[in-house]
Structures are given as structure tokens and as C-alpha cells.
Amino acid sequence: MTKKQIEEAPTDFFAAHQQEITTHPTSPVAYVDKGWSHYSRHEFDQAMAAFEQAASLDNQSIDAQYGLGMAARAKGDKARARQAFEKALALAETSLDVAKATMMRRMTRSALKGIEE
Secondary structure, X not given: OOHHHHHHOOOOHHHHHHHHHHHOOOOHHHHHHHHHHHHHOOOHXXXXXXXXXXXXXXXXXXXXXXXXXXXXXXXXXXXXXXXXXXXXXXXXXXXXXXXXXXXXXXXXXXXXXXXXX
């Protein structure tokens, strides 16, 4: 990146994710990013909506299911969180990206333990 590009880069990640969705409205990655932006602001209903939109655009998205589980857990919806985490684990089992699948299984199992305790 040039110095000018760095200076012009957005510092508001939420605005950047909104712009990404405007530019790429069918990108599940854009909605996963938006979900994490809402999550970081403790806007769990909006985070869940964004992760659900990502999952509807790509029903094989481990990231969407994991994010949905995290937002549901933070909101206190243990049943929805468990459902999303179990779906993430199932998707990880069939993923061709072995390294990512391994990482997501570990993260998801850890998150599930937090619900069950």
C-alpha cells in the first residue's frame, strides 16, 4: 500500500463492512465481517442477523455458523448457540481446508464447553 492509500483507508471497520456489502451484496464473507463488527459492539441481535444472512448465502460457511453460535451464546440463547456450533462442527468434518477445519473444530468445541458448564 502506498502512503496515500493508508491515509485514505477507513478507520471505521463497521462502515467499511457496510461498504463491502453495498459493493458485494451476495458475498457471505461480507456478512460474516459485518456480524463480527456488530458482535464487537455488543449488538448481538444484529450480529446474529448478519451471520444468518451469511449462512443463507453459503450453507457451507463454517465461519457463519461459528459466528452465529458466538452471538447467540453472548445473547444468552444457549439452544440456538448449541445448534449453530453443532452445525459448524459438522461442516468442519467435511471441509477440504484441513487447517481451517482443525482450527474451527477446536474453537467450536471450546465454545460448546462454555455452554454446557
